[in-house]
Amino acid sequence: MAVDNIVYLIPALPVLAFVLTLAFGKKLPSGGGYIPILAIAISCIISVLAFLQINETGVPIEVSAHWFSVLNVGILIDPLASVMLMMVTFVSLLIHIYAIGYMAHDPAKPRYFAETALFTAAMLGVVLSDNILQFFIAWELVGLCSYLLIGFWFRKPSAAAAGKKAFLTTRVGDVLFLAGIVILFFNMREHVLPHITGHETVYLLQFSTIFENIHLIPSGQLTIITLLFFGGAVGKSGQFPLHVWLPDAMEGPTTVSALIHAATMVTAGVYLVARTFPMFIAAPDSLMVVAYVGGFTALFASTMGLVMNDIKRVLAFSTISQLGYMMLALGMGSVIGAAAVGFAMFHLINHAFFKACLFLCAGSVIHSTGTNDLREMGGLMSKMKVTGITMLFASLALAGIGIPFINKIVGFPVGTSGFVSKDAIILDATYVFAHMTHDWIPFAFGILAALLTAIYTFRLWFMAFTGKPRQERHPHESPATMTGVLSILAIFALVFGMLTFVPFLDFVNSTYDPEKINHLAELGGNPILEDPMHEIHHTVDHASPIIILLPVIAGVGGLLLAWVIYNRRWISVASIGNMRNPLFAILAKRYYQHEIFIELISLKFTYGVLALTSEFSDRKIVDGIIDGISSFIIGGAEVLKKIQTGVVQNYATATVLGVGLIALILSFREVF
Amino acid sequence: MEQLPSKSWNIINLVTALMLMAVLVFAIVSVVGLEPLVPSTLPESVPIDYTVWEDGSKDASGIEHVGGLLFTKYVIPFEVLALILLAALLGSLYMAKKEDE
Amino acid sequence: MLPVSYYLIVAAIVFCIGVYGVMTLRSGIMIMMCIELMLNAANINLIAFASHFSQVNGHVFVLFSIALAAAEAAIGFAILMSIFRSKNNVNIDNINILRW
Numbered sequence: 001m002a003v004d005n006i007v008y009l010i011p012a013l014p015v016l017a018f019v020l021t022l023a024f025g026k027k028l029p030s031g032g033g034y035i036p037i038l039a040i041a042i043s044c045i046i047s048v049l050a051f052l053q054i055n056e057t058g059v060p061i062e063v064s065a066h067w068f069s070v071l072n073v074g075i076l077i078d079p080l081a082s083v084m085l086m087m088v089t090f091v092s093l094l095i096h097i098y099a100i101g102y103m104a105h106d107p108a109k110p111r112y113f114a115e116t117a118l119f120t121a122a123m124l125g126v127v128l129s130d131n132i133l134q135f136f137i138a139w140e141l142v143g144l145c146s147y148l149l150i151g152f153w154f155r156k157p158s159a160a161a162a163g164k165k166a167f168l169t170t171r172v173g174d175v176l177f178l179a180g181i182v183i184l185f186f187n188m189r190e191h192v193l194p195h196i197t198g199h200e201t202v203y204l205l206q207f208s209t210i211f212e213n214i215h216l217i218p219s220g221q222l223t224i225i226t227l228l229f230f231g232g233a234v235g236k237s238g239q240f241p242l243h244v245w246l247p248d249a250m251e252g253p254t255t256v257s258a259l260i261h262a263a264t265m266v267t268a269g270v271y272l273v274a275r276t277f278p279m280f281i282a283a284p285d286s287l288m289v290v291a292y293v294g295g296f297t298a299l300f301a302s303t304m305g306l307v308m309n310d311i312k313r314v315l316a317f318s319t320i321s322q323l324g325y326m327m328l329a330l331g332m333g334s335v336i337g338a339a340a341v342g343f344a345m346f347h348l349i350n351h352a353f354f355k356a357c358l359f360l361c362a363g364s365v366i367h368s369t370g371t372n373d374l375r376e377m378g379g380l381m382s383k384m385k386v387t388g389i390t391m392l393f394a395s396l397a398l399a400g401i402g403i404p405f406i407n408k409i410v411g412f413p414v415g416t417s418g419f420v421s422k423d424a425i426i427l428d429a430t431y432v433f434a435h436m437t438h439d440w441i442p443f444a445f446g447i448l449a450a451l452l453t454a455i456y457t458f459r460l461w462f463m464a465f466t467g468k469p470r471q472e473r474h475p476h477e478s479p480a481t482m483t484g485v486l487s488i489l490a491i492f493a494l495v496f497g498m499l500t501f502v503p504f505l506d507f508v509n510s511t512y513d514p515e516k517i518n519h520l521a522e523l524g525g526n527p528i529l530e531d532p533m534h535e536i537h538h539t540v541d542h543a544s545p546i547i548i549l550l551p552v553i554a555g556v557g558g559l560l561l562a563w564v565i566y567n568r569r570w571i572s573v574a575s576i577g578n579m580r581n582p583l584f585a586i587l588a589k590r591y592y593q594h595e596i597f598i599e600l601i602s603l604k605f606t607y608g609v610l611a612l613t614s615e616f617s618d619r620k621i622v623d624g625i626i627d628g629i630s631s632f633i634i635g636g637a638e639v640l641k642k643i644q645t646g647v648v649q650n651y652a653t654a655t656v657l658g659v660g661l662i663a664l665i666l667s668f669r670e671v672f
Numbered sequence: 673m674e675q676l677p678s679k680s681w682n683i684i685n686l687v688t689a690l691m692l693m694a695v696l697v698f699a700i701v702s703v704v705g706l707e708p709l710v711p712s713t714l715p716e717s718v719p720i721d722y723t724v725w726e727d728g729s730k731d732a733s734g735i736e737h738v739g740g741l742l743f744t745k746y747v748i749p750f751e752v753l754a755l756i757l758l759a760a761l762l763g764s765l766y767m768a769k770k771e772d773e
Numbered sequence: 774m775l776p777v778s779y780y781l782i783v784a785a786i787v788f789c790i791g792v793y794g795v796m797t798l799r800s801g802i803m804i805m806m807c808i809e810l811m812l813n814a815a816n817i818n819l820i821a822f823a824s825h826f827s828q829v830n831g832h833v834f835v836l837f838s839i840a841l842a843a844a845e846a847a848i849g850f851a852i853l854m855s856i857f858r859s860k861n862n863v864n865i866d867n868i869n870i871l872r873w
Binding site: 650653656657659660663664667670 | 688689691692695698
């Protein structure tokens, strides 16, 4: 039985769950939470079946229906989409199970489960869509659900403001994305449509149609389109400068942060770039922009994560930083071709596991201690063993701790999944890039960010779980639904990367035909390697051992530094870690972005200059003209009305005047 | 509240009257001309109502002729005029009567 | 015979004097007299042409015109009587309720 017939159920079942939970949730036990769990579990099973079918046959699943004119709706499951599908459904399922325990005391449970079910459906819509317009529609729906869920506790003003900020900031990205789609559509219609002689209807915005005809689109237009698409990804994935919404989005429940802002929604931006990767290959300038923005964001966010005291905000900045890594990996595609997609997606999947685990552990800690502030925690290890151990595994994964050099002996890399994927990006992507183009900046970004990541990750762990309790609290371990999920995710965080490295890359890299990619790269003026993976292995094998050791040194060094400062307290950071230190002040104030964005740009410039000028001109000039015309007419009437004196003789005068004039005219006509 | 003072209205009136006079005179002079119109220039087809006396002489003017026309050709307007005069008489009598308290 | 235009010009002048009087004079009775002037000017016109073309129709028409002028003068003076009763004078100037 071909899975093609039932793939439409993958997004449809969560939508059904949304409707049912909203309608009947109040009457069911635990707020109707079991309905989405059931729906997503079935979607997960169907996703696995689809993956098996694609793996076996090598043919992507395509289902399409005509919508109107040159547009269609459809489902495309190629290797790229299928790994994303499995990750989204699986992580979403686990987090829903966790939420049954976490949200047990919240009265608005039905609304929560309905909104997360809708969110899952929208995210699946993004992953499954086979044309860019449907992608955008689902993308917008994802943004809406994010707004609803961030502002879940809407009676809290900070939560409502955070939801609004998230929606508006991603909106900026969405507008850029939409502009890119419109320009793409017009280009397709103008340049591509004349060449496609139709036996059947051709759909202009379908990915397959676009990729087959990229060579017909002028390269300048292509650069603009891909930059605009990247603008959309910047908004959704929180890259600089549109990252400002992610830290504030931690106002929502922790499960929301885990689902949306770690594993799924923010990865939609990376997925977008991966999905439209052939277009980016043909416009290598955009790829450079992607790489540099991603790398800079990775470093930038990790500097800010160092000084945060809220446990969730540290993780939020960590998310932004890791997304920067993914963009950095994609940007290396100008040298390594389609393999860049493999590396980025591998890090995406692994990040989903360990970041979700970290967030859920943080949720467990918050649930038991009742506070978010790291300064009020300490010594939790004795009371919360499962949480502590799972968080340790996930932190090791985030910091990228593993054993180098063994991969040459055993055939696969040994270490946490974060080590495998981050190592892949830093060595296989940025190092090869630097080797080929002598541009060492992406490599430097990667190493520095890895160091800082390890520092703040273990700062968090040591401050929360070791040492003496800083305050009198009575922490307790979380219920089994929660710790079970934590354990599953921690195991994935540990071993998934190791076990699936090589097959995963082969599978995902088969999405894009290397020959076509090379052809497109030549179009962009940037010929790349014939057989990327082979070349990559060759280059890395011949690299100096220092280079190979650098990521591990960064990771372990960060861990040791954090251990020294926050556990052993051999070095005290109190002298540099307060607001009198200007460097610390800049970081703690998040580089004054609030001041720049809101005070300067929003208030002073947009409001003060643009808005007030427009209001002035509207009031004085436009209204002035209208009022002027009317007062002119009224004034004229005031003068003219004096003719009506009411005295009949004056009317007789007027009559005689008129008659005289008529007689004059007539007689003139007679005479001449 | 304020009326145009009679002085300016007087000027307007004067100007209007003079203009009317100029127009009329100009029209007359340009259409009819200043030379005497000879009666013989009247085309033959225009009928003239003559009074024919017993001795056969024709007379085109005179009060007998007026009377004759008044009671033959124009008798209907004559009767209507009588009615109009009657109406005018009655109307003005009624309007000018003193109101009884 | 004098050219007929002379008579017409005289009639025009008389007519204009009447028009001026109607427009200017304040008293109602004077206005009535000027109206009679205007009617008479028209009569002069009629008589001039009638006599010039040796026709009698003009004279008949003048007869009707004079009779109608008399009727109209009677009505006019009756109206003036009503005005006089309410205002105690016949200044037409003061009847200006329908002004702006």
